[in-house]
Amino acid sequence: MRTTARFGEWAAETSRDWPAACLKEARLCLIDTIGCMLAGSVEPASEKVVTTVAAWGTGEATVLGETRRLPPPFAAFANGTAAHALDYDDVLDPAMAHPSAPLTAALLALAEEEDRSWDECLDAFLVGFEVMARLGEAMNLAHYNNGWHSTLSLGAPATAAAVARLIGLNAAQTASAISLATSMAGGSKQQFGTMAKPIHAGLAAKNGFMAARLAQSGVTAAEEAIDGPWGIVAMTAGEAAPGTRVIDEKLGGEPAISEYGAWRKLYPCCGSTHRPIDALLAMRAEEGLAAEDVVEVEAVVSFAAATNLRYRLPQNVAEARFSLPYCAAAALIDGRVDTRTFTAEAIRRNDVLALAERVTVTRDAALSGTGAVSETPERARVRVTKRGGGMCERIVSVPTGHPQQPLSEDALKTKFLACAARSALAVDAEAIWRAVHGPPGVGRVAEMMRHIQVHH
Amino acid sequence: MRTTARFGEWAAETSRDWPAACLKEARLCLIDTIGCMLAGSVEPASEKVVTTVAAWGTGEATVLGETRRLPPPFAAFANGTAAHALDYDDVLDPAMAHPSAPLTAALLALAEEEDRSWDECLDAFLVGFEVMARLGEAMNLAHYNNGWHSTLSLGAPATAAAVARLIGLNAAQTASAISLATSMAGGSKQQFGTMAKPIHAGLAAKNGFMAARLAQSGVTAAEEAIDGPWGIVAMTAGEAAPGTRVIDEKLGGEPAISEYGAWRKLYPCCGSTHRPIDALLAMRAEEGLAAEDVVEVEAVVSFAAATNLRYRLPQNVAEARFSLPYCAAAALIDGRVDTRTFTAEAIRRNDVLALAERVTVTRDAALSGTGAVSETPERARVRVTKRGGGMCERIVSVPTGHPQQPLSEDALKTKFLACAARSALAVDAEAIWRAVHGPPGVGRVAEMMRHIQVHH
Numbered sequence: 001m002r003t004t005a006r007f008g009e010w011a012a013e014t015s016r017d018w019p020a021a022c023l024k025e026a027r028l029c030l031i032d033t034i035g036c037m038l039a040g041s042v043e044p045a046s047e048k049v050v051t052t053v054a055a056w057g058t059g060e061a062t063v064l065g066e067t068r069r070l071p072p073p074f075a076a077f078a079n080g081t082a083a084h085a086l087d088y089d090d091v092l093d094p095a096m097a098h099p100s101a102p103l104t105a106a107l108l109a110l111a112e113e114e115d116r117s118w119d120e121c122l123d124a125f126l127v128g129f130e131v132m133a134r135l136g137e138a139m140n141l142a143h144y145n146n147g148w149h150s151t152l153s154l155g156a157p158a159t160a161a162a163v164a165r166l167i168g169l170n171a172a173q174t175a176s177a178i179s180l181a182t183s184m185a186g187g188s189k190q191q192f193g194t195m196a197k198p199i200h201a202g203l204a205a206k207n208g209f210m211a212a213r214l215a216q217s218g219v220t221a222a223e224e225a226i227d228g229p230w231g232i233v234a235m236t237a238g239e240a241a242p243g244t245r246v247i248d249e250k251l252g253g254e255p256a257i258s259e260y261g262a263w264r265k266l267y268p269c270c271g272s273t274h275r276p277i278d279a280l281l282a283m284r285a286e287e288g289l290a291a292e293d294v295v296e297v298e299a300v301v302s303f304a305a306a307t308n309l310r311y312r313l314p315q316n317v318a319e320a321r322f323s324l325p326y327c328a329a330a331a332l333i334d335g336r337v338d339t340r341t342f343t344a345e346a347i348r349r350n351d352v353l354a355l356a357e358r359v360t361v362t363r364d365a366a367l368s369g370t371g372a373v374s375e376t377p378e379r380a381r382v383r384v385t386k387r388g389g390g391m392c393e394r395i396v397s398v399p400t401g402h403p404q405q406p407l408s409e410d411a412l413k414t415k416f417l418a419c420a421a422r423s424a425l426a427v428d429a430e431a432i433w434r435a436v437h438g439p440p441g442v443g444r445v446a447e448m449m450r451h452i453q454v455h456h
Numbered sequence: 457m458r459t460t461a462r463f464g465e466w467a468a469e470t471s472r473d474w475p476a477a478c479l480k481e482a483r484l485c486l487i488d489t490i491g492c493m494l495a496g497s498v499e500p501a502s503e504k505v506v507t508t509v510a511a512w513g514t515g516e517a518t519v520l521g522e523t524r525r526l527p528p529p530f531a532a533f534a535n536g537t538a539a540h541a542l543d544y545d546d547v548l549d550p551a552m553a554h555p556s557a558p559l560t561a562a563l564l565a566l567a568e569e570e571d572r573s574w575d576e577c578l579d580a581f582l583v584g585f586e587v588m589a590r591l592g593e594a595m596n597l598a599h600y601n602n603g604w605h606s607t608l609s610l611g612a613p614a615t616a617a618a619v620a621r622l623i624g625l626n627a628a629q630t631a632s633a634i635s636l637a638t639s640m641a642g643g644s645k646q647q648f649g650t651m652a653k654p655i656h657a658g659l660a661a662k663n664g665f666m667a668a669r670l671a672q673s674g675v676t677a678a679e680e681a682i683d684g685p686w687g688i689v690a691m692t693a694g695e696a697a698p699g700t701r702v703i704d705e706k707l708g709g710e711p712a713i714s715e716y717g718a719w720r721k722l723y724p725c726c727g728s729t730h731r732p733i734d735a736l737l738a739m740r741a742e743e744g745l746a747a748e749d750v751v752e753v754e755a756v757v758s759f760a761a762a763t764n765l766r767y768r769l770p771q772n773v774a775e776a777r778f779s780l781p782y783c784a785a786a787a788l789i790d791g792r793v794d795t796r797t798f799t800a801e802a803i804r805r806n807d808v809l810a811l812a813e814r815v816t817v818t819r820d821a822a823l824s825g826t827g828a829v830s831e832t833p834e835r836a837r838v839r840v841t842k843r844g845g846g847m848c849e850r851i852v853s854v855p856t857g858h859p860q861q862p863l864s865e866d867a868l869k870t871k872f873l874a875c876a877a878r879s880a881l882a883v884d885a886e887a888i889w890r891a892v893h894g895p896p897g898v899g900r901v902a903e904m905m906r907h908i909q910v911h912h
Binding site: 048050055056057072073074146147148149152179180182183185186187188190191194195199200203210214216220228229231234236253264307346352385433 | 508512669
């Protein structure tokens with residue numbers, strides 16, 4: 001059976017009876033992403049997307065942080081962009097991607113349109129998460145390291161599957177939705193550090209949404225779109241990738257969200273900076289390392305991380321999120337990395353930039369660029385040379401917030417409230433938190449949106 | 457200078473004073489494409505796109521053959537899909553793509569919205585045509601033969617450039633529009649023979665339109681999106697492709713529409729079938745070859761053609777357009793290939809299918825799969841074995857309708873009127889023909905749309 005058909009059959013027919021731990025994890029993904037949307041809604045990329053699409057008509061779907069309401073696919077576009085605008089939204093390791101930004105943006109728009117419950121939304125989220133994880137296992141690391149920004153390239157078909165599930169498409173329609181979404185799924189990491197990067201998450205949401213609605217209208221597409229000779233595996237990952245057998249083996253077994261979880265980020269910058277930041281903050285907190293004692297910082301990171309972090313000294317805030325020298329210097333000087341680290345003023349500080357000049361980034365030759373994700377776990381080694389010749393060195397494999405070292409619910413709530421406070425529209429953040437955490441069987445998405453439409 | 461910037465500067469600043477022959481050729485492209493839109497508007501893919509997007513709001517842009525009016529990007533989506541639904545729309549050799557379907561669909565929507573003249577529209581069309589041709593020269597044949605459907609993958613950035621020109625974006629904005637469009641430009645030839653194929657042309661129109669409007673709103677994107685280490689040349693064409701130097705060399709010189717022209721198609725099926733069809737129709741007309749005398753047909757075609765034509769016996773009309781055995785058998789039996797060749801009834805005829813069984817397609821090993829387009833001109837060799845042992849053989853390099861053997865204006869008008877007659881809404885075809893052919897300086901696009909909104 002072709003992979004689109006396999007995904008379609010599974011997505012249409014798998015049980016809605018998910019383990020409680022999976023549903024709990026999905027709720028945390030949704031609330032964390034809604035926070036990121038509120039925080040990101042005031043960023044330039046998000047505002048410009050809303051300005052643009054608002055010219056094409058109004059609708060009934062909520063844009064978080066905005067009074068304007070849009071047609072559902074455009075609300076998904078705007079909210080998906082906002083969710084990723086600070087690079088603060090969660091990460092799914094095997095996909096090398098941000099799963100919840102596109103999935104949540106599309107599902108909120110659809111759930112509001114069709115007055116769906118949180119239970120239905122969580123179920124559809126888990127379907128999309130699964131498709132994204134299994135596609136990632138089949139295609140990464142080769143796909144990602146070939147330059148594809150998998151938040152869009154894998155996010156669009158995964159979102160199509162999630163939306164198809166929530167609409168209730170049958171197996172064949174779902175397969176067509178996924179196939180169509182592969183035609184709406186470009187996107188290069190060349191865009192990292194530009195407004196186009198968060199826009200990729202918005203496009204994944206919009207495109208997955210549109211693909212599912214097109215399939216619902218009866219549009220059909222090639223079954224071979226994933227695993228054919230010109231399928232996305234062959235065209236964008238190639239022979240170095242594990243291939244689709246892993247999908248056949250794993251789909252229907254332990255859910256990906258249980259196997260992998262989601263890495264909910266502590267710092268609003270590229271995930272590839274987090275391990276070095278953790279190392280430096282730990283040296284500072286635990287070994288008393290002071291910024292003024294630092295002669296040199298050497299960070300040794302994976303190929304994926306080294307190529308993601310291509311800005312030495314940032315010209316703007318977007319680039320700062322992808323500049324390890326900047327992030328490392330700010331961590332050492334400020335003792336924290338948060339939204340205050342990424343402002344036009346913060347990135348121009350002379351002391352930070354002077355220290356950033358003394359940060360080098362090199363590639364860890366031991367980490368493969370194309371094998372399976374599981375064969376090449378990420379790590380970062382950071383060595384600091386101090387005045388007088390002393391050294392500190394740390395290796396970080398599991399960054400803070402990663403499923404193996406998750407943020408506590410208190411830490412998540414602190415992040416959420418800080419994110420919600422950035423919204424231009426005052427929102428009832430506590431009510432949103434409660435709505436998404438409501439007990440099983442309780443609540444509908446449209447009800448929560450009322451707490452988001454609170455005006456100043 | 458990076459290629460996006462080079463295109464941006466040229467597209468924003470090149471003279472509007474095009475040679476008369478270029479403008480004439482552009483008019484023929486537009487009218488031929490408008491005919492294809494009207495003819496294709498009744499096809500399932502087009503109707504399903506309109507049904508889907510109509511749920512997301514109304515607007516003022518005309519959908520050809522439809523009473524519903526849509527927001528401009530969705531009208532571009534619908535009209536672009538319709539233009540390509542019969543695979544009857546024109547071809548640009550170096551791009552290995554259909555240029556006018558996405559360009560015309562996007563420009564009509566924008567010109568109607570902003571009440572632009574035909575002169576402005578032709579100017580913008582020529583800008584988009586140029587970008588598509590030069591991108592194609594830089595990336596093909598490798599890009600196309602890697603599986604990319606360049607009507608979308610090159611069509612989206614080319615359309616962004618055309619729309620940017622018509623809006624009047626500056627050089628930097630145009631560069632951003634083109635860069636953004638590369639993130640909206642997936643699409644595999646795996647979709648050939650499905651509804652997704654014409655939808656690719658619609659997506660190119662919609663995406664190019666959206667990218668230009670986003671750039672107008674101030675969205676910026678990576679300058680390196682074409683020629684960077686993770687630019688589309690490296691990611692989708694690779695080292696076998698000629699590369700972007702050809703763009704630097706040619707942009708601003710002889711316009712691509714003068715250098716290459718457009719191949720306006722005589723048969724409503726995959727361009728890769730046209731040379732063999734020409735050969736067989738010529739044998740029939742000039743050598744008296746009769747279908748009942750044919751024992752076997754051997755067609756030897758390029759790698760690109762052989763891989764495009766992957767359906768032996770078609771299961772449906774969409775596949776029939778990509779089945780050389782079917783097209784060849786129909787040509788021999790009917791003595792013509794036109795819209796009547798591609799109906800559910802026609803493709804089930806026993807005599808045609810029996811003859812199709814005796815058609816073989818093999819690859820011409822002498823034609824390279826990855827070099828520059830100009831190094832490997834297409835050709836097809838067709839050998840027919842007759843009862844009694846006689847043979848006919850023809851080699852066709854230039855198919856009918858190709859710029860080197862163009863359709864006469866009478867033949868184009870015959871095609872146009874037949875296409876317009878397929879529209880579900882009666883249209884004033886003569887008035888449309890006249891409007892697009894109006895003398896320089898005369899007429900606005902919105903005026904023509906009145907002739908399209910004629911009801912039964």
